[in-house]
Amino acid sequence: MELSPFGHISYCTNIHAGEHWEEVFDKLKQYIPRIKTEVSPDKSFGIGLRLSDIASKELLEGNNLTEFVNWMAETDTYVFTMNGFPFGSFHNTVVKDQVHAPDWITQARLDYSKRLLFILSQILPQGMSGGVSTNPVGYRHWFKGQSESEGALEKGASQMLEVALYLHQLEKETGKYLHLDIEPEPDGFLENSPEVLDFFQEYLLRLGKPKFQNELGVSAEEAERLIKRHLTLCYDICHFALAYESPEYTLGALKQAGIQVGKVQVSAALRILFDAEPNKVWQVLEAFDESTYLHQVTQQTEEGVKTYADLPDLLAHKGDFTELRAHFHVPIFLERYGLLQSTQDQIKAVVDYAKTHAVSEHWEVETYTWDVLPADLKTEMGACIIRELQWLKSEFES
Incomplete structure (x- = not known):
């Protein structure tokens, strides 16, 4: 739904299990009409669509795309953003660091991202901007040493620049403005504002400006404008909370550098305070240890932010802490979890x-x-989604 003057607000459908298009469409049919009735009864309702690589290919087969567009017209819904971070299976399997696979040094990630953007260009309402979020180049622990890391960043930047050129051409053909939203997160190559600023300056702009000047015949200034127009940031609030950065600092630094926020992902991390009954706090935290997703834990130290690669790594070395934050995308409408x-x-x-x-x-x-x-924190999914969106809407309106 559009909430003026803030923009379009929805939820990401990666919450629904389904790696094939038929499964995805069934979930949309099951949940979206009910959610729209409760949250946006008098206005069109926007969808934050997540498609796996397989589902994105299947959507382009036969009459699937036409049927989807017709269904959106019938239900007064639209897609304005897509989540292109998880490539493959995201439910009922061990995801962990494989959420980054394939990363931006691969042709598969480039092809998948361009396919999602093409789909979005076909279904995005005219006059509306669209974006696809993606992973922060790759998982830094897969690369050993400075040389490998720099090589991955250079290759990733080069492929993202190919996307930017593609989007520039797509806009000329369709009149639709789309952007790729790069999403920093713990243990990705981009985790915080300084790393984002460095990636734009030392990789995207250094490589991209001469490339755009040569291929498009534009000035250096215009080349930089186009790169920053089509390559933007996905500001995941949980992830930057894990970096112990205040929103004022992060958003101010991005604005000063001329980097746009293509999408805000509204999410919350776990905050663990050891101000009372630390043994009981550890017991409660242990209940959150599960085997599907990575749950990095971060600590603010005098030397900077220290990251534990996953919750079990922390639980195996319990120490004397004041505050920790855990990557766990907990429901946003709750302030406390016991x-x-x-x-x-x-x-x-x-x-x-x-x-x-x-x-x-x-x-x-x-x-x-x-x-x-x-x-004890699980409840019916549809009701939870409705509650989250109503809570966020009330925060904007207060």
Whole structure:
């Protein structure tokens, strides 16, 4: 739904299991009409669509795309953003670091991303911008040493620039403006604002400006403008909370560098405070240990942010801590989880910032851990999605 002047607000359908298009479409039919009735009864409802590589290929087969467009017309819905981070299976399997596979050094990631953007160009309403979020080049622990890492960043930047050129041409052909939204997260090559700024300056712009000048016959200034127009940031609130960055700092730094926020993913991390009954806190935290997703844990130290690669790594070395934050995309409408808290305050801070600053046209709630939450926190999914969207809407309207 569009909530003026903030932009389009929805939730990411990666919450629904389904790797084939038929499964995805069945879930949309099951949940979207009910959610729209509750959240946006009098306005069109936007969808944050997630398609696996397989589903994206299947959607382009036969009459599938036409049937989907017709269904959206019948239900008064539209797609304005897509999640292109998880390539393959995202449910009922061990995902962990494989959420980054294939990464941006591969042809498969490039082809998948361009396919998603093409699909979006076909279904995006005229006059509306569209974006596809993607992983932050790759998983840094797969690469050994500075040389391998720099090589991966260079290759990843080169392939993202191919996407930017593709989107420039696509806009000329369709009149639709689309962007690729790069999503920093813990243990990705891009984790925080300094790394984002460095990637844009030292890789995307260094490689991209002469490439765009040569291929498009434009000035260096125009080349930079086009790169920053089509390559933007996906600002995941949970991820930047894990980096211990305030929204004012991050969003201010991006604006100063001329980097756009293509999408805000509205999400919350777990905050673990050890101010009372630390043994009980550890017991509660252990209930969140599960085998599907990576749950990096971060600690603010005098030397900077220290990251534990996964929750079991922390639990195996319990120490004396004051505060930790865990990558767990917990429901955004809750501030506390028993003895644990969330970084819901960071969401409120971003919304407050957006009331006086232009942030992004796209806002997507991304809570995807419902199935792996401790039993006492699980409830019916549709009701939870509705509650999340109503909570976010009320924060914007307050």
